[in-house]
Amino acid sequence: MTPPTDRHCHARRHLTPSQYMTYDAMRAMAKAEKNDPLLTCYAKVTTIVDRTSVGRTQTIENIKALVTKGWLIPRDKIRWKAGQFGNNHYVVLDHDDYARYAARREDDRYEFCPPFQYDAKTGEKLEKGEMPEEFGIAVEGRKWARENRALIQAIQELNNSMTREEWEKIFNPPDIEETSQ
Numbered sequence: 782m783t784p785p786t787d788r789h790c791h792a793r794r795h796l797t798p799s800q801y802m803t804y805d806a807m808r809a810m811a812k813a814e815k816n817d818p819l820l821t822c823y824a825k826v827t828t829i830v831d832r833t834s835v836g837r838t839q840t841i842e843n844i845k846a847l848v849t850k851g852w853l854i855p856r857d858k859i860r861w862k863a864g865q866f867g868n869n870h871y872v873v874l875d876h877d878d879y880a881r882y883a884a885r886r887e888d889d890r891y892e893f894c895p896p897f898q899y900d901a902k903t904g905e906k907l908e909k910g911e912m913p914e915e916f917g918i919a920v921e922g923r924k925w926a927r928e929n930r931a932l933i934q935a936i937q938e939l940n941n942s943m944t945r946e947e948w949e950k951i952f953n954p955p956d957i958e959e960t961s962q
Contacts, residue, residue, distance in 0.1 A: 802833045
């Protein structure tokens with residue numbers, strides 16, 4: 782039997798074991814709302830504690846850390862007619878949604894996936910910062926984008942301020958044959 786070569790990243794690679802226990806319990810209790818593909822968790826802290834066997838204080842700290850890291854997005858509390866507030870509720874991102882936020886880099890709390898420590902094919906330990914061949918291009922592109930974020934933002938702003946005619950003039954130049962005649 783050959784070992785799997787699947788190199789997909791998962792939420793547990795981004796979180797501490799305790800944070801992952803809280804995240805996993807909240808994700809399991811989350812449900813989809815009408816016309817919203819994201820899952821929302823309405824569970825009380827005590828319910829989450831019961832599902833994880835992590836203490837109440839640690840669960841609260843884990844929820845704060847998950848919000849800070851971007852795995853949970855807090856929503857406003859609902860106020861009932863009697864004036865009391867309903868439970869806290871959080872949108873619980875899966876790894877694919879989290880990766881989309883990281884790719885957009887609109888918020889610095891979203892991080893790219895951590896590098897793997899071992900090559901899936903050979904089983905050899907990778908040097909720090911070294912990635913398997915299949916990830917090399919993607920990692921280098923992300924690294925360049927992270928280092929040149931200001932340049933990319935300036936280009937986007939310039940692009941957004943141009944008219945369609947200006948854009949076509951710059952990005953659709955006439956063929957060389959047409960200009961030489």
